[in-house]
Amino acid sequence: MLEADNLECVRGERRLFAGLNFKLEGGELLYLQGRNGAGKTSLLRMLIGLLPPEAGEIRWRGMAIDKLADEFRADLCYLGHLNAIKEELTPLENLLAAARLADETLSEDDAIDALEQVGLAGREDLACKYLSQGQKRRVALARLVTEKRPLWILDEPFVALDVAAVDWLAGIISGHLQRGGLAVMTTHQLVNIPAGQVRELRIGG
Amino acid sequence: MLEADNLECVRGERRLFAGLNFKLEGGELLYLQGRNGAGKTSLLRMLIGLLPPEAGEIRWRGMAIDKLADEFRADLCYLGHLNAIKEELTPLENLLAAARLADETLSEDDAIDALEQVGLAGREDLACKYLSQGQKRRVALARLVTEKRPLWILDEPFVALDVAAVDWLAGIISGHLQRGGLAVMTTHQLVNIPAGQVRELRIGG
Amino acid sequence: MIHWNSFADFLAMGGYGFYVWGSFGATVLIMAIEPIMVARNRKTTITRLQRQMRAETRAENRNTAE
Amino acid sequence: MKDRFNLYRFASPATFYPLAGTLIPYFAAISVIFGLAGLYLGMLVAPTDFQQGEGYRIIFIHVPASWMSMFIYLVMAFWAAIGLAFNTRLSGMMAQALAPTGALMAFLSLWTGALWGKPMWGAWWVWDARLTSELILLFLYIGYMALTAAIDDARRADKAGGLLLLVGVVNVPIIYFSVKWWNTLHQGSSVNLTKSSMAETMLWGMLLMAMCFWMYSIAVALMRVRTIMLERERHTDWVKAELAGQVAGGKK
Amino acid sequence: MLKIVSAVIGRDLKLAMRRQADIVSALFFFIIVVSLFPLGIGPEPDLLRKLAPGVLWVAALLATMLSLPRLFADDHRDGTLEQLALAPHPLGLVVTGKVIAHWLVSGLPLALIAPVLGIQFDLSADALLVLTGAILLGTPALSGIGAIGAALTLGLRGGGVLLSLLVLPLYIPVLIFGAGAVDATVTGLGGEGHLSLLAAITFASVGFAPWATAAALKIALE
Amino acid sequence: MLKIVSAVIGRDLKLAMRRQADIVSALFFFIIVVSLFPLGIGPEPDLLRKLAPGVLWVAALLATMLSLPRLFADDHRDGTLEQLALAPHPLGLVVTGKVIAHWLVSGLPLALIAPVLGIQFDLSADALLVLTGAILLGTPALSGIGAIGAALTLGLRGGGVLLSLLVLPLYIPVLIFGAGAVDATVTGLGGEGHLSLLAAITFASVGFAPWATAAALKIALE
Numbered sequence A, B: 001m002l003e004a005d006n007l008e009c010v011r012g013e014r015r016l017f018a019g020l021n022f023k024l025e026g027g028e029l030l031y032l033q034g035r036n037g038a039g040k041t042s043l044l045r046m047l048i049g050l051l052p053p054e055a056g057e058i059r060w061r062g063m064a065i066d067k068l069a070d071e072f073r074a075d076l077c078y079l080g081h082l083n084a085i086k087e088e089l090t091p092l093e094n095l096l097a098a099a100r101l102a103d104e105t106l107s108e109d110d111a112i113d114a115l116e117q118v119g120l121a122g123r124e125d126l127a128c129k130y131l132s133q134g135q136k137r138r139v140a141l142a143r144l145v146t147e148k149r150p151l152w153i154l155d156e157p158f159v160a161l162d163v164a165a166v167d168w169l170a171g172i173i174s175g176h177l178q179r180g181g182l183a184v185m186t187t188h189q190l191v192n193i194p195a196g197q198v199r200e201l202r203i204g205g
Numbered sequence C: 001m002i003h004w005n006s007f008a009d010f011l012a013m014g015g016y017g018f019y020v021w022g023s024f025g026a027t028v029l030i031m032a033i034e035p036i037m038v039a040r041n042r043k044t045t046i047t048r049l050q051r052q053m054r055a056e057t058r059a060e061n062r063n064t065a066e
Numbered sequence D: 001m002k003d004r005f006n007l008y009r010f011a012s013p014a015t016f017y018p019l020a021g022t023l024i025p026y027f028a029a030i031s032v033i034f035g036l037a038g039l040y041l042g043m044l045v046a047p048t049d050f051q052q053g054e055g056y057r058i059i060f061i062h063v064p065a066s067w068m069s070m071f072i073y074l075v076m077a078f079w080a081a082i083g084l085a086f087n088t089r090l091s092g093m094m095a096q097a098l099a100p101t102g103a104l105m106a107f108l109s110l111w112t113g114a115l116w117g118k119p120m121w122g123a124w125w126v127w128d129a130r131l132t133s134e135l136i137l138l139f140l141y142i143g144y145m146a147l148t149a150a151i152d153d154a155r156r157a158d159k160a161g162g163l164l165l166l167v168g169v170v171n172v173p174i175i176y177f178s179v180k181w182w183n184t185l186h187q188g189s190s191v192n193l194t195k196s197s198m199a200e201t202m203l204w205g206m207l208l209m210a211m212c213f214w215m216y217s218i219a220v221a222l223m224r225v226r227t228i229m230l231e232r233e234r235h236t237d238w239v240k241a242e243l244a245g246q247v248a249g250g251k252k
Numbered sequence E, F: 001m002l003k004i005v006s007a008v009i010g011r012d013l014k015l016a017m018r019r020q021a022d023i024v025s026a027l028f029f030f031i032i033v034v035s036l037f038p039l040g041i042g043p044e045p046d047l048l049r050k051l052a053p054g055v056l057w058v059a060a061l062l063a064t065m066l067s068l069p070r071l072f073a074d075d076h077r078d079g080t081l082e083q084l085a086l087a088p089h090p091l092g093l094v095v096t097g098k099v100i101a102h103w104l105v106s107g108l109p110l111a112l113i114a115p116v117l118g119i120q121f122d123l124s125a126d127a128l129l130v131l132t133g134a135i136l137l138g139t140p141a142l143s144g145i146g147a148i149g150a151a152l153t154l155g156l157r158g159g160g161v162l163l164s165l166l167v168l169p170l171y172i173p174v175l176i177f178g179a180g181a182v183d184a185t186v187t188g189l190g191g192e193g194h195l196s197l198l199a200a201i202t203f204a205s206v207g208f209a210p211w212a213t214a215a216a217l218k219i220a221l222e
């Protein structure tokens, strides 16, 4: 479903990688590896269409993603290192606003359920600026519970999480793969994804 | 020479530590430990006089540091996580400007020598914005080579350095201790300081 | 065919000398200085790039030697 | 795909750089020749204007500078459009190389206009539509240069600058037609190839000077674009060869 | 389409309400700048009356401009802008929503306070009416054009001054027609012509600017 | 003492030269704002002549104010400010150096360009002279007072607008005497009285402000 064809990446003046190819089907997880500055984040941003590749093409269901545009983005859920939550809003408001802006329907009850799942029960009404780093990350991750899109792109999703939350997230990703979803992920931590086919790709030597 | 007497630290609304005492003599290194957010950086900033303690007192050569003011600062060399170098200036200009602002005399030859020691030979004339993260850190560390002040306060000095540079810096710190200097340091990395008396202090459980 | 009777006439420009020569002077100045600046910029850029290139090759040689 | 590749090669700096190098002297020479001829006609031969006396001779700089200031902006906008549409490397460099010259032309237009306005209108400056829009043009040039200078990444700088150029291009027709749309102090268009209201020598002097300014702008922009190319492509083999050649062969 | 625009407007207004400083400070800047002029120029009522439209408009320009850097900066810093760019609809629509919200927060209050400040300058009731109308009509254009500049300078060092350099020249037509409308009313010529030109500029820029802004935002996100 | 002040000035000027954008943008903002007024007010030379001092002064105020947020922000972000605070001499001296450098970069160019802009407003040679002198005398006070505001808002979100709220009211005396000096010259009363008051304000604020600024910086560094 997701195909990268001969991708090349140049940032500033340095060529980070070239001739990169992969093909990912439903139920598969692509685990990107590489040292700091190898270009993992850059590759993810190419895959979501925010960074035009220097050369090569990315295809989703056989079509170039820049042709598909909105259709591709409707299938995509991206989680970067920034949490994309507003400090002034409560977790509940954040979740509802994110869903509205992503053109999804999300009832308040479902949102509260999701927040409970990520361990934020009882904090729905506290502005996010009073939450700890890990709790903020959990608000961002709550989107994965409510969203039913086939392609997940996750940039270091385990950062700032404690052990219990890491396990929980690994389970969520497994469930997504078992339902036939695709995921591309980078992380410097060693995490075991219990189900689904994991493929590794190392960039930058 | 450096004494902390019953220090208490409150940030935001949380009490990070209280009743903290230590005494450090010439030739000794104080190695601060603690998890993220324990208050290590806060303590260092108290020691250099930028953060007034909630309670307690810090003494240098038996006098409270806020009484000593300029005299204390003339004995002090602080290295925070920020490099305090200007991206627009070259390493050489940075080093010379830092020395002038710290009221020291530093000849250009000595500065070039120091840069060579930290492995920046040949880059003296390149603006710092073109340097890599580790090289920038080295420019900041070059100050330690030229400075001859008795008290060093170092906040995670090994960050962004490669193995060779870590060894070099450990050696520099040892030399400082052997000359009768004092040092207070935090780091999350395990580093072996070959000479001098190392004392450990753990804060925040 | 020449319209002016004397050089002084030419300079006076019928009383508009200040304005006319002010315009022409500024233009000549700019058109003289701009190419000089561009050429100088080119020269400094080239020497800088050459120095950078030498530094890089030296660094590379050191790496391969190790 | 193949089509795009060809275009890419055509606009490739490696082929353009030496071409520009050989062309510069010709443009410079033509510019000097036209300039001398234009000055001869305009300053020595052309008769006195019956209304403005000798003061009108400012026209031989004012009009070419004004034309070039607008024309260069249009050319930059053209390159910007090409660059945004086809993602060619050369177009951004061309736009950046032209900007300082365009700004200087706009400045000259304002400067000579001011020196002309004092004797003719009795004021260095009036707030009329053409003068104002020309001033805006100068600001647009400066804004473009400041924006591209503030962005470290060259390609991002090109794209952002290109977008600004395209947004600002509405100003050029406003300058040109302002004398028609608003009734202003500034005089309307008088160059008209079919029925000229100007003395023949005046017209020719002005056209020659315009050619001189045009060729000058090309020569300077080409000089500048060569430097920009070296800077931007410094990691490519052709620039390395070029730089090495400059050491061996001495100054060029 | 309307759904997404209104979703963006709703969110931005809620954020502005939570922060408050945003709304208050543009307004206070406007009031202070307008009040500075009589101090610099002296209290002759005749002179002040002539000045009023120009001063009010310049102050409105500057107040709008000062609030621009934050239009996208917060969303950029916390990653929300990325998510907005990844939503399954054109980014231009999102920007339209943000521009409208920006106008509601920074333009509309100016229009509402302008008549009060106009009284300080001894303007007639007629002129006050036209002034309010002109600011009401013209400020959306300021928000729209400003959004382009805000997007172009997003994340740049010293972006604030650069932004003003880019945006102020483009504001000049709004200024000319906006102040012209009031002037024409004061001198009895009738300001309708100016007002309709102002409306045209506003329509064109609110319709077109969001798409240029969206392009600039994509460049900034690369 | 002088050594450290001149060391700071030298470093800041060198940085400004490397960046260039800093110097150019305050200047161009000044030019643009001054040019906006005639557009808003209309081209009558008589009116413009009366306006000139007020407009030039308000523009100088705003241009200085816009360059203030960056006075300490860069040093704060990269850690240099900490090191300056730890140098073995009073922080007030360092701030004095920075204020002088700020004036050289943002105030002095305004004074130099002011006569040119004054010509656009058709001012007499006398008035131009007094105008230049007044701006030359008054802008150091703007830098000095502004530094306090810049230090107080250092690191705050939305600091730019907050800064203007704090600083503009304090600029009013400078504005009144600065514009008054030119006005008095134009009307033939002689501007000496105003100029000497201006000089007094400048002396007081350049002497006193750095110490208040130093205190504010220490609070920001906690």
Ligand code: HEM
Binding pocket: D059, D062, D063, D066, D067, D109, D110, D111, D112, D113, D114, D116, D117, D118, D120, D121, D130, D131, D132, D134, D135, D175, D176, D186, D187, D188, D189, D190, D191
């Ligand atoms: C700073 C003030 C001035 C500016 C910015 C300015 C700008 C321009 C521009 C942009 C053009 C070229 C547009 C076109 O060809 O239609 C032009 C042409 C011209 N200007 Fe000016 N001008 C200024 C002052 C003056 C003054 C004071 C005079 C004479 C009294 C003058 C006389 C002319 C003439 C005769 C042309 C040629 C028009 C033609 O033949 O097409 N300008 N000016």
Ligand SMILES: Nc1ncnc2c1ncn2[C@@H]1O[C@H](COP(=O)(O)OP(=O)(O)OP(=O)(O)O)[C@@H](O)[C@H]1O
Binding pocket: A011, A012, A013, A016, A034, A035, A036, A037, A038, A039, A040, A041, A042, A043, D153, E222
């Ligand atoms: N906008 C940019 N302009 C220029 N260079 C950039 C830009 N963004 C990233 N780079 C450079 O590209 C390289 C790769 O960056 P990237 O963020 O993709 O690395 P990464 O593999 O994600 O590293 P990490 O493990 O630290 O997250 C780095 O050397 C970085 O400095």
Ligand SMILES: Nc1ncnc2c1ncn2[C@@H]1O[C@H](COP(=O)(O)OP(=O)(O)OP(=O)(O)O)[C@@H](O)[C@H]1O
Binding pocket: B011, B012, B013, B016, B034, B035, B036, B037, B038, B039, B040, B041, B042, B043, F222
């Ligand atoms: N200015 C501040 N206002 C309020 N709280 C603060 C402030 N600075 C730090 N804190 C809080 O104080 C605690 C201690 O911070 P500090 O930086 O001293 O930790 P640290 O031990 O250095 O951690 P690390 O290992 O991550 O560097 C943290 O919980 C932090 O959120």
Ligand SMILES: [Mg+2]
Binding pocket: A040, A041, A042
């Ligand atoms: Mg990364």
Ligand SMILES: [Mg+2]
Binding pocket: B040, B041, B042
């Ligand atoms: Mg710390």
